[in-house]
Each structure stands twice: as structure tokens, then as C-alpha cells.
Amino acid sequence: MMVLPAPAKLNLFLSITGRRDDGYHSLQTLFQFVDYGDSLSFAPAADGELLLTPALAGVPCEQNLIIKAARLLQSKTGSNQGAHIHLTKRLPMGGGLGGGSSDAATTLVALNRLWKLGLSTDQLAELGIALGADVPVFVRGQAAFAEGVGDIFTPASPAEPWYLVLCPALEVATAAIFNDPDLPRNSKTLSLQQWLNTPWHNDCEALVKKRYPEVAKLLGWLLEYAPSRMTGTGACIFASFNSREAAEKVLAKAPQGVLGFVAKGCNQSPLFSALAQLDTIDSSSNTAI
Numbered sequence: 001m002m003v004l005p006a007p008a009k010l011n012l013f014l015s016i017t018g019r020r021d022d023g024y025h026s027l028q029t030l031f032q033f034v035d036y037g038d039s040l041s042f043a044p045a046a047d048g049e050l051l052l053t054p055a056l057a058g059v060p061c062e063q064n065l066i067i068k069a070a071r072l073l074q075s076k077t078g079s080n081q082g083a084h085i086h087l088t089k090r091l092p093m094g095g096g097l098g099g100g101s102s103d104a105a106t107t108l109v110a111l112n113r114l115w116k117l118g119l120s121t122d123q124l125a126e127l128g129i130a131l132g133a134d135v136p137v138f139v140r141g142q143a144a145f146a147e148g149v150g151d152i153f154t155p156a157s158p159a160e161p162w163y164l165v166l167c168p169a170l171e172v173a174t175a176a177i178f179n180d181p182d183l184p185r186n187s188k189t190l191s192l193q194q195w196l197n198t199p200w201h202n203d204c205e206a207l208v209k210k211r212y213p214e215v216a217k218l219l220g221w222l223l224e225y226a227p228s229r230m231t232g233t234g235a236c237i238f239a240s241f242n243s244r245e246a247a248e249k250v251l252a253k254a255p256q257g258v259l260g261f262v263a264k265g266c267n268q269s270p271l272f273s274a275l276a277q278l279d280t281i282d283s284s285s286n287t288a289i
């Protein structure tokens with residue numbers, strides 16, 4: 001059995017620079033991972049059987065991005081191997097933390113290995129786009145400045161502070177935010193170097209605050225303690241701190257009923273740190289034989 005993490009991502013900034021004819025938006029964003037997220041285990045199964053436990057509330061199994069990723073891999077490679085997959089879900093859905101995309105990416109990477117398919121990272125990332133805009137960055141596993149519709153990556157190494165992430169109890173539908181006429185779509189295109197010397201913002205934040213006053217209220221509260229912003233299209237917000245203790249102190253004061261977590265920013269995805277450990281175990285057991 002193989003157990004692997006599916007970490008959350010944060011959009012350290014998110015700037016929308018235009019809208020294409022197909023309705024997709026051109027954007028500039030800086031992705032960083034955190035060492036907190038879902039966890040998946042994979043065991044081989046015969047006859048192409050795919051079983052996911054437990055089911056996610058409100059998501060039929062065939063719509064779950066984990067099963068979609070596994071089926072996509074089967075159909076693209078003609079593999080008739082199967083898997084029993086167990087999901088420990090920790091990330092809120094519709095929170096802008098990319099949980100579904102991360103689950104899908106971990107599934108692509110894990111099954112490629114379990115089924116010995118030999119696809120390259122580029123091939124897996126290419127497959128991932130069909131599942132969601134954020135899947136490729138999770139497959140590549142490196143903090144990155146993304147442009148285009150979020151599909152052109154430049155590796156980046158922002159500071160790796162401690163984050164307090166707060167999750168208002170609501171789901172934001174990404175498509176609804178991108179389709180709202182009030183979304184600003186004309187931000188200036190900057191180089192990564194210019195971004196590193198400019199205050200960061202999220203172009204979706206004002207709109208989400210307007211549509212969801214709970215987000216506005218919580219962000220107002222968090223800003224009292226540290227620089228804070230929304231991730232992706234929300235609803236989660238995050239603040240950065242110099243130490244775990246400082247972030248935990250603020251979490252302890254969070255308004256009643258607000259869920260959140262403290263995690264470290266990581267420029268290498270915890271998925272790849274876990275895979276590197278598996279490689280070490282594999283090579284030492286080969287030596288033993």
C-alpha cells in the first residue's frame with residue numbers, strides 16, 4: 001500500500017489580466033504549497049476495478065476527481081490495472097485551497113507509480129489539465145509563478161513563512177466568480193521580478209467579500225493581527241507569521257465556529273518529499289535483496 005499527501009496550495013497573489021474568447025481568464029498568480037492537506041492511500045486491485053472510500057458528501061463517486069483521474073490514466077494508457085483508494089479529507093471544498101485538484105494530482109502520480117506506467121511529469125501534467133486548472137502545478141510539485149490561463153509556469157522560491165489559514169463555513173463556486181460582470185479583469189501584466197517588488201493582492205477578493213459578508217468580516221478580523229489575503233476564488237483566507245507559535249496564538253483567538261489550521265509554506269510539494277522517501281525505502285530494500 002502507498003500512502004501519499006495531497007497538500008493545499010495558496011495563491012500568494014492572484015491578478016486577472018484579461019478574458020479570452022473561450023471565456024477563460026488570463027491571470028498571473030504565485031502558487032505555494034503548505035504542509036497540510038488530504039491524505040490518500042492506494043492498494044492494487046485486479047481487473048481494472050476502481051474503488052474509492054469513503055464517498056464525499058455531495059460528490060457522486062464518478063464525479064470525484066480522484067476516480068476521474070484514475071479513469072483518465074486507464075484510458076490514456078490502456079491499462080487494465082485497478083486500485084482501492086482511501087481518502088482522508090481535511091481540506092474544505094470550494095475553499096480556494098485546491099483540494100480536489102491536489103487529490104487528482106496525487107492520484108495521477110501515485111497510480112503512474114503503482115501501475116508502473118512510466119509516464120513523465122510533463123505527460124501527467126498534460127493529462128491533469130483536463131481535470132482542473134490547478135492540477136498541473138500539483139503534479140509538478142514546485143512553487144511557481146503561473147501565467148496564461150494558469151498553465152504557463154516559471155518555478156519560484158518565495159519565502160516560506162508559517163501561515164494561519166481560516167476557512168469560513170461556505171463554498172465558493174469558482175465559475176460563478178469568474179462569470180460575475182463585477183470581477184476586475186484589467187490588471188497590468190507584470191514580470192515576476194516586478195511582482196516581487198510590488199504589494200500583493202487578489203483580484204477576486206473584493207467581489208467575494210461583497211457576495212459573502214462573512215468573508216469580509218473574517219478578513220477584517222485577521223488583518224488586525226498580520227498581513228492577510230484570500231486564496232484563489234476563496235472562501236479561505238490566510239495570514240503569514242514568522243513562527244508556528246505566533247500563528248497558533250491567533251488561531252486560538254479565532255471567532256467561534258471558524259475552522260482553520262496552521263501550516264508551513266513549502267516551495268517543494270510535500271507530495272514530492274514523500275515520494276523521495278519512498279524512493280529511499282525502495283532502493284534500500286533492493287540493496288537488502
Ligand SMILES: C[C@](O)(CO)[C@H](O)COP(=O)(O)OP(=O)(O)OC[C@H]1O[C@@H](n2ccc(N)nc2=O)[C@H](O)[C@@H]1O
Nearest residue numbers: 011023024025101132133134149150174175178232233
Ligand atoms: C483561480 C484558481 O483557483 C487559481 O489557482 C484556479 O485557476 C481555478 O482552478 P479550478 O478550481 O481547478 O478551476 P476549473 O475547474 O479549471 O475552472 C472552473 C471555472 O473557472 C473559470 N476559470 C478558471 C480558470 C481560468 N484561468 N479562467 C476561468 O475563467 C471557468 O469558468 C471555469 O469553468
Ligand SMILES: Nc1ncnc2c1ncn2[C@@H]1O[C@H](COP(=O)(O)OP(=O)(O)OP(=O)(O)O)[C@@H](O)[C@H]1O
Nearest residue numbers: 064065093094095096097098099100101103174232
Ligand atoms: N476529491 C475531491 N475533493 C474535493 N472536491 C472535489 C473532489 N472531487 C470533486 N470535487 C468537486 O470539486 C469542487 C471544488 O473543490 P475544491 O476543493 O478543489 O475547491 P477549491 O479549493 O475552491 O479549488 P480551487 O482553488 O482550485 O478553485 C467541489 O465542490 C466538489 O464538487
